[in-house]
Amino acid sequence: MHSPLVWGTGPATRAAGEMTDRAVEERGIAVARRPGRADGRDPVRSRQFPGFHGPEQQHHHRRLQEEESTVRILITVWPAAAHLYPSVPLASALQAAGHDVRVASRPSLAGAITAAGLTAVALVDEEALARSTGAGKPASGETERIWARLTEAVDIDPLDLVATHVWRCHRDYAVAALHDLQPVEASAAEPQPVVDELVRFCRSWSPDLVLWDPTMPAAAVAARAVGAAHARLLWGLDHVGWSVDRLATSGSGAGEPFQEDPVVTAVRAMAERYSLPFDDELLHGQWTVDPMPASMRLPTTRRVVPMRWIPYTGSSTVPTWLYEKPARPRVALTLGSSMRAFSKDSTPLIANLLRALGGLDIEVVATLDASQLDGIDHIPANVRTVDYIPLTQLLPTCSAVVHHGGYGTLCAAAAAGVPQIVAIDGDQVMEGPVSAHFLAEAGAGLLLQHQDCSVDDIRKMVTSVLEDGSYQHGARSLHRDLLATPGPAEVVSVLERMVPSHRETS
Numbered sequence: 001m002h003s004p005l006v007w008g009t010g011p012a013t014r015a016a017g018e019m020t021d022r023a024v025e026e027r028g029i030a031v032a033r034r035p036g037r038a039d040g041r042d043p044v045r046s047r048q049f050p051g052f053h054g055p056e057q058q059h060h061h062r063r064l065q066e067e068e069s070t071v072r073i074l075i076t077v078w079p080a081a082a083h084l085y086p087s088v089p090l091a092s093a094l095q096a097a098g099h100d101v102r103v104a105s106r107p108s109l110a111g112a113i114t115a116a117g118l119t120a121v122a123l124v125d126e127e128a129l130a131r132s133t134g135a136g137k138p139a140s141g142e143t144e145r146i147w148a149r150l151t152e153a154v155d156i157d158p159l160d161l162v163a164t165h166v167w168r169c170h171r172d173y174a175v176a177a178l179h180d181l182q183p184v185e186a187s188a189a190e191p192q193p194v195v196d197e198l199v200r201f202c203r204s205w206s207p208d209l210v211l212w213d214p215t216m217p218a219a220a221v222a223a224r225a226v227g228a229a230h231a232r233l234l235w236g237l238d239h240v241g242w243s244v245d246r247l248a249t250s251g252s253g254a255g256e257p258f259q260e261d262p263v264v265t266a267v268r269a270m271a272e273r274y275s276l277p278f279d280d281e282l283l284h285g286q287w288t289v290d291p292m293p294a295s296m297r298l299p300t301t302r303r304v305v306p307m308r309w310i311p312y313t314g315s316s317t318v319p320t321w322l323y324e325k326p327a328r329p330r331v332a333l334t335l336g337s338s339m340r341a342f343s344k345d346s347t348p349l350i351a352n353l354l355r356a357l358g359g360l361d362i363e364v365v366a367t368l369d370a371s372q373l374d375g376i377d378h379i380p381a382n383v384r385t386v387d388y389i390p391l392t393q394l395l396p397t398c399s400a401v402v403h404h405g406g407y408g409t410l411c412a413a414a415a416a417g418v419p420q421i422v423a424i425d426g427d428q429v430m431e432g433p434v435s436a437h438f439l440a441e442a443g444a445g446l447l448l449q450h451q452d453c454s455v456d457d458i459r460k461m462v463t464s465v466l467e468d469g470s471y472q473h474g475a476r477s478l479h480r481d482l483l484a485t486p487g488p489a490e491v492v493s494v495l496e497r498m499v500p501s502h503r504e505t506s
Helices: 021-025 055-066 079-095 105-115 141-156 161-181 193-205 220-226 239-247 256-260 260-274 280-284 336-342 346-357 391-397 408-416 432-442 455-467 469-483 490-501
Strands: 072-076 101-104 119-122 210-213 229-233 287-291 304-306 328-332 363-367 382-385 399-404 421-423 445-449
Touching: 021 119, 072 079, 072 220, 079 105, 079 229, 079 408, 079 490, 101 193, 105 119, 141 161, 141 239, 141 256, 141 346, 141 408, 141 421, 161 239, 161 260, 161 346, 161 432, 193 220, 210 220, 220 229, 220 260, 220 280, 220 469, 229 490, 239 260, 239 280, 256 260, 260 280, 328 346, 328 391, 346 363, 346 382, 346 455, 391 408, 391 455, 399 408, 408 432, 408 469, 421 432, 432 445, 432 469, 445 469, 455 469, 469 490
Parallel strands: 072 101, 072 210, 101 119, 210 229, 229 287, 287 304, 328 363, 328 399, 363 382, 399 421, 421 445
Antiparallel strands: none
């Protein structure tokens, strides 16, 4: 049995970036050798580029000698706002530094990308992915049997609630999201529309750096195909890195459980399709840009570049009612775009939250759309419902927020220094329990288990976070932790130095 998962204080977290090639090879996967890297560490970071082989890499080298000050960066994101928004501040900082940035996703996300002032690259749409399963969709019987074997192999203590939910997020959402873009169980010879389109685009545009969503390892394959540096850009906790590490060190190590991991299977097939070696870098990138609070990061063996989470939640005209300071404490109620997409029926939760908040001497702003309000027979007089308002506009005016536990909402509230209540409903939990556990540990919030709480219980929780100064103190402390992390503009210079020494690794 593995030891319980603890937040960012263990030796694995402190030693992030110190994993050696030997440790990786012990898993049974190859290590890409870099020029001048005999000791397993990064070579001296200089503006000198290693030699390349093949016409694509030679073209790359010539262009970089001619335009050394400008770096071409491709960012790939899974087609959802919750995945795009965390990347926008870094993408904008890279553009402000004079670099050429493009963001690739499904056509359905192109509007949100361009609205953020970024250039969109439209990949294949859902019609070309008929064999995908995807997040929130039922898996096949064989997939369920594989996951049952893997869950047994990782041997998580059922009393370790954080590890249990991290594994569940990996299994039910992160890997399922990968299969939204990668045909399930596709062989190297079968069509793989997303990786094929990414390779085609990279061969045409020649990016120097590819920053990829953890659910889009196809981008790592495309980067290697043209000799570009590449790194993962997280949008939340590193579920994939933690889970793959756990599998690789469980039971028989790099044996059957690890080889059965759907992430490993999918990435290996993509690599084989382009005659590329399968190794650890295709699973986890050459490094990882991690915007999560340091105290919340999962212990993994990944090399991490920390970055402060700067909230971006879209833009709109500020409503006039938001100008003035509220006469009573203002509480935000938001259940996020993910709950709108994946929650089967949140009506009972919403109804009880509104009843509870309606009985308090507070002002409530509820970001609930028509679909979420369908079936709600009464909106209390102290509740203002709005379909959408950016959290960056709303939260700084609030004294507390009740939300679903999404990482974007958690970090937006942390940036505003606002105490939080995470409301989860039955089996539709996603990352909620993990977020709530972290907030409770930080003294910045509470967990609201809807099935265990009466309307009166909910009122007491809200009253507690508003009146108990310890929650305000915890929220301010979490805010200071964010400020202590380098911002996106500072990370730009780090990436500029890292790109040359991570080019052409095969």
